[in-house]
Amino acid sequence: MSADLALQIWSRLRPDDRAWLVSLARLAGPDARVALVGGAVRDALLGSTPLDLDVVVEGVDVEALARATGLPMTFHPAFQNATVTLPDGRYADLVRARRETYPVAGQNPVPAPGTLEDDLRRRDFGVNALALTVSPIGPAAVLDVTGGLDDLHGRTLRPLHAKSLHEDASRLVRGARLAARLALTAHPELLVQVPDALKLAGQTPRVWAELKLLLAEPRPGAVLRTLRAWGAGALLPDTTLLDTLDDLRGEGQTVTPQSYAAALLHASADPDALAARLELGDRPAALLARACSDTFYPDGTPERQLRALLRPDAYVPLTGRDVLALGVPPGPAVGKALAHLAGLRHAGQVHSADDEQAELRSYLAGKRPQRGP
Known part of the structure; x- marks a missing residue:
């Protein structure tokens, strides 16, 4: 089995990724263990690439192995990890x-060398x-020391131990993302x-x-709905706007993360504080301001899309082209x-x-100079 x-x-991985993993196992040597872990294994078992x-890796120096690949890399000494491009x-x-x-709940953990099995047990959820495990000739075996295969078969999200969310409250949000x-x-x-x-979220920076x-x-929207169903909806403003944007995306419309962020800011009692905590920058707030303005934006733009949700009674105001067609002469007029x-x-x-057309006609009638008899 x-x-x-x-x-x-293995068959779900890209051919170039398979080749890279085999080369990595070869470079690590016969006394080392190399294993693909986490989301890649989970997603491959669920049928995606x-x-x-x-x-x-176990039994080999990570920095030396990363350099041996010949690829650009960054080494992170605190956890003895490397990121390879x-x-x-x-x-x-x-x-x-x-x-x-975790000496202090919510703060960074203290690492210590361990085995591959130890590394799997320290993770957040069974799935x-x-x-x-990978050998120099290809896949070796699937390693499951926590019952993750049963969880995956039952489509269940299970924390690995009783203090999992206490130690790192950000796992609650990560879990909701996975569940949705x-x-x-x-x-x-x-x-x-x-x-x-929830009690520890305020002292867990990774939550944001x-x-x-x-x-x-x-x-x-489905993630926020999941958090609400779990009793954690207070982490973000209570709004159904994200669900509506999900529906638009499901219909094939393009909905950007900026639009979702703007919708959250609109629902927040303190949008400036929310934007700062989430490190959103200025763009979502600027998008929200444009959507709530009377400035004309064409169909298909995020501004027009949000305006339809935030101001359902809003109409498309007359444009320069419209007023020209109604008789306003070109230029400053x-x-x-x-x-x-x-x-x-x-x-x-x-x-x-x-209404605008009628008012414009009245405006033009009042502004036109009187012609002589």
Whole structure:
């Protein structure tokens, strides 16, 4: 069975990724262990082609191995890990097999050398604690020391130990992202740990990083809905706007992460503080301001898309082309006419394009010079 699963995972990998893993195992030497771990193994077993490669190595110096690949790399001495840039521009992480302890909940763990099995046990959820060991000739075996295969078969998201979300509350958001993306059901043990995770969220900086990653998910609204169902909806403003944007994306419309972020800011009681915590920058707030303005934006733009949700009664105001067609002469008169209409909109005196046309005709009638008899 393990051999069949190993071949199933291996067949899902890209040919160039298979070749790279084999070369890595060859470079590591006969006394080392090299294993593809985590999301790549999970996704391959679920039938998709993994793009992100996380590799755990045991019995070999990670920095030396990364340099031996001949690829651009960055070494991270605190955890003895390396990030390698693959020929196509993707990144692969080389991780020294380790154990971890959390002296202070919510803060960075303290690593110590360990075995491949130790490394799998330190992870967040069973579905992320699977490994495919690799030899110089190809796949060796699937390693499951936590029951992750059963979780994957049952589509269950189970934390690996009773203090998992206490030690790192960001796992709560990461779990919601996984559950929404992969249609996983929360294990009862996960739900038991949610209140403790919420208490510690404020002292876990990684929570905000995970919440920002939520905006890049295929269905951010589904992630927020999952958090609410787990009793953790208070981490973000309560809004159904993200669900509506999910629906638009499902219909084939382009919906950017900036649009999702703008929708969250609109629902927030303190949008500036939320933008700062999520490190959103200025773009979502600027997009929101444009969407809430009366400035014309064409169909298909994020501004027009958001405006339809935030101001369903809004109409498309007259443009320069429209006022020219209604008889305004080219030149400064066009700007003056548009400014006049904008003033009426801000004063709430026009409520449709027809109202604007009528007001413009009155405006033009009053401005035209009287002709002699």
